[in-house]
Amino acid sequence: MNISPSVRHGSALAGIAGVLLLVGCAGSPTANEAEGTAGAGAGSTPSASPGPSASSGSSNGSGTYKDGTYTADGSYRTPETVEKITVTVTLAGGVVDKVQVTGDPQARETERYQGQFIGGISELVVGKPLDQISVSKVAGSSLTSQGFTQAIEKIRTEAAS
Amino acid sequence: MDAPAPPWRFEAIGTVWEIGSGRPLSAEDRDAVAAIIDGFDRTWSRFRPDSVVSRLAASPGSVPPPGDATPMLDLYAELAEATGGAVNPLVGESLARRGYDAALSLRDRGPVAAPADWRSALAWSPDGLVLSEPATIDVGAIGKGRLVDLVHAALRSRGHTALVVDASGDLAVSGPAVRVGLEHPYDPTLAIGVVELRDRALCASAVNRRAWGDGLHHVLDARTGEPVRTIAATWAIASSAMLADAAATALFFDGGPAFAHAQGVEWVRMTTSGTVEWSPGSPAELFG
Numbered sequence: 020m021n022i023s024p025s026v027r028h029g030s031a032l033a034g035i036a037g038v039l040l041l042v043g044c045a046g047s048p049t050a051n052e053a054e055g056t057a058g059a060g061a062g063s064t065p066s067a068s069p070g071p072s073a074s075s076g077s078s079n080g081s082g083t084y085k086d087g088t089y090t091a092d093g094s095y096r097t098p099e100t101v102e103k104i105t106v107t108v109t110l111a112g113g114v115v116d117k118v119q120v121t122g123d124p125q126a127r128e129t130e131r132y133q134g135q136f137i138g139g140i141s142e143l144v145v146g147k148p149l150d151q152i153s154v155s156k157v158a159g160s161s162l163t164s165q166g167f168t169q170a171i172e173k174i175r176t177e178a179a180s
Numbered sequence: 181m182d183a184p185a186p187p188w189r190f191e192a193i194g195t196v197w198e199i200g201s202g203r204p205l206s207a208e209d210r211d212a213v214a215a216i217i218d219g220f221d222r223t224w225s226r227f228r229p230d231s232v233v234s235r236l237a238a239s240p241g242s243v244p245p246p247g248d249a250t251p252m253l254d255l256y257a258e259l260a261e262a263t264g265g266a267v268n269p270l271v272g273e274s275l276a277r278r279g280y281d282a283a284l285s286l287r288d289r290g291p292v293a294a295p296a297d298w299r300s301a302l303a304w305s306p307d308g309l310v311l312s313e314p315a316t317i318d319v320g321a322i323g324k325g326r327l328v329d330l331v332h333a334a335l336r337s338r339g340h341t342a343l344v345v346d347a348s349g350d351l352a353v354s355g356p357a358v359r360v361g362l363e364h365p366y367d368p369t370l371a372i373g374v375v376e377l378r379d380r381a382l383c384a385s386a387v388n389r390r391a392w393g394d395g396l397h398h399v400l401d402a403r404t405g406e407p408v409r410t411i412a413a414t415w416a417i418a419s420s421a422m423l424a425d426a427a428a429t430a431l432f433f434d435g436g437p438a439f440a441h442a443q444g445v446e447w448v449r450m451t452t453s454g455t456v457e458w459s460p461g462s463p464a465e466l467f468g
Contacts, residue, residue, distance in 0.1 A: 136437035138460035143468040144450075146370025149361055154374055158415060159363025160386035161324075161349035162196040170284035171392060 086110045187344075192217045193225065193324065195348045201335065202342030202355060209338055213331050220248070220327045224319050226272050227282050232309075234282070237272065237316040242308040249304045252319055252326055255426050257299070259321060262439035263430055268294040268402035270302060272316025277405065278396050286392040291405030320398070324350045325383055325425025332421070345421075352381040352421045362464065365413035365450060372456060373448065373466035381421035385428040386413035399432050408432045414449040416440065417463065 088109045149157060187200035188210065199205065199213065223232045223246045232243055252269075259267040271294040279286040295301050295315055302317070303310040311317070319326075324347055332345040332352040342355030351360070357378040361371035365386040375382065387407070390398040399408050414436075416427035427445040430436035440447050440459060448458045448466065456466060 136441040136459070138458050138462055140455060140457045141466065141468050142455045144372050144454075144456040144466050145468060146364040146367055146372050147467045149363075149369060149371050152361055152371055152374055154359045154361040154371065156344070156346060156351060156358055156360040157363050157371065158349060158351065158360050158382055158384035159365065159368060159413065160384065160389040161194075161347075163389050164191055164194040164196075166284060167194065167390065170286050174286050174392065 086112065187346075193221055193327065193347075194227065195324070197348065198344075198346045199331070199335070200344040200346075201340040203340065205335075205340070209335060209340070212334050212338065216330050216334055217327060220323075220330065223248070224317075224323050226276075226316055226318055227284075229282065233272070233317040233319075236309075236311045237314070240311040240314055242310040245304060245306060245309050248326055248330075249309050250306075251422070252322055253302070253304045255322055255422065256319070259426055259430055259439065260298070262442075263433040263435045265296055265403050266401045266433040266435075267321050267429055268296075268298050269317055269319060269321075270294045270298040270315040271320075271400060271402040272318035274400050274402060274405040275318055275320075275398065276316065278400065278407075279393060280390075280398055288393050288396060293405050294402035296403070321429035322422050322425045325381070325421035325423070328352050328381070328421035349385065350381070350383045350421050350425055351377075353377040354379050362415050362448060362466075363413075371467070372450065373464045375415070375417065375448075375464040377417070380417055380419065381424045382415060382417050383421060383424035383428040384413065384415045385425075385432070388412070399429070401433070410451055412450050412452045414447065415464070416445050416447045418443065418445045 187198040188205050189196065189198050191197070205213075221228065222230065225231045226233050226237070228234060232246060236243060256267070256269045260269075274292050274294050276282070277289045277292045279288050295313070298315070301311065301313045301315055303312070328345050328347050328350045329352060331347075332343065332354070335343055335345070336354060343353070344358055345352045351358075357376050359374055359376050360382055362373045362375065363384070363386070364370035364372050365388045368388075385399065387397040387399055395407060395409075397407050400406065401408055411432045414428045414431040416424040416431065418424035418427060423443055423445060427436070427440045427443060427447060430439040431447055431449045436449075437447075437457075437459070439445075446459045446462045446464075448456065448462055448464050450456050456468075458464060458466070
């Protein structure tokens with residue numbers, strides 16, 4: 020089989036590997052198991068179902084897969100995105116006739132990773148006293164209500180007693 | 181410009197508000213603001229038993245759609261997608277279990293994840309807001325920003341053009357520029373930088389004040405019910421306070437920088453180890 024033209028991104032390859040595995044491994048003949056395999060590799064909620072073109076009942080004789088077209092959706096997490104792919108496998112005469120991988124629009128973003136979205140990093144940022152800078156507003160965590168302050172005081176008192 | 185009138189300071193929705201305008205706020209202005217805040221609180225506060233979300237939590241079902249449901253929940257859907265589910269509008273029970281409950285018990289009963297499939301549990305449309313399984317809606321990631329936008333828009337329409345609406349951490353500015361200090365999350369007497377806002381909104385979020393118990397605070401990862409540990413404070417600058425609030429929350433998680441980039445939000449954040457990061461177009465001046 021020839022899948023390389025469909026696999027343009029190294030990041031997508033990891034996701035595909037799990038799905039292809041189900042095609043190659045004997046003894047797991049149901050679409051449900053295919054689902055489980057894709058899920059294990061993907062960590063999301065893939066689904067697999069025989070496509071509309073699945074043939075009706077023509078077995079290849081070896082007791083593994085029926086001929087037909089199988090489609091599985093998979094997703095896997097990268098640091099910045101969830102990559103989704105759809106793999107369509109066509110079986111004919113018990114062997115893989117065609118593999119089609121679609122849906123990697125986010126892969127290009129993934130390659131750029133999050134560095135693209137961060138302008139800079141510094142470990143040297145230090146604070147300046149607020150009364151030495153000219154600001155009319157200060158933004159930090161929200162000031163809490165009297166109710167919250169009282170609740171904190173209450174649990175402190177109870178912890179101390 | 182004229183000397184600004186003293187800001188109107190009051191407490192509402194569990195925090196302190198300050199509204200400053202180039203001209204005095206009339207009694208009618210204040211009534212209008214109070215009515216907006218009260219209406220929002222009656223709908224979305226999980227800290228009052230008579231609110232819409234509290235009644236839904238007690239008895240799941242369908243209610244007439246609150247006015248803010250669609251803009252807020254649409255944005256929540258984007259936030260959830262961008263953060264891989266770390267942000268989730270059904271995180272209310274997770275927060276309550278850690279002690280951030282209606283009674284403010286601050287008693288930890290352990291982590292519990294929010295419903296991961298919240299999109300099937302919660303539906304919103306012009307026909308209604310429908311909760312189909314027991315859960316507690318919590319719009320804490322963006323609700324205050326939304327309310328700041330509502331108050332800001334109402335006062336603008338009442339003729340206040342030089343306006344600062346500050347709900348402590350979320351502020352919207354129109355008219356003259358305002359210089360805002362970025363409060364150090366570990367020392368409130370310090371600023372780590374300053375940013376000048378002109379016709380923009382800024383939201384800050386940090387884990388230092390709404391904190392209790394053993395390292396517990398109000399920013400939870402909805403996937404686990406555990407408080408975030410890597411980011412101490414975030415600041416986001418956007419065209420609306422709701423969007424800034426959303427980004428300030430997203431920036432506690434992986435996916436936050438990409439979300440901000442996609443939404444045109446500039447930001448600064450500090451990790452719990454003290455490192456500061458900022459967006460490529462950040463207008464903040466940082467002190468280093």
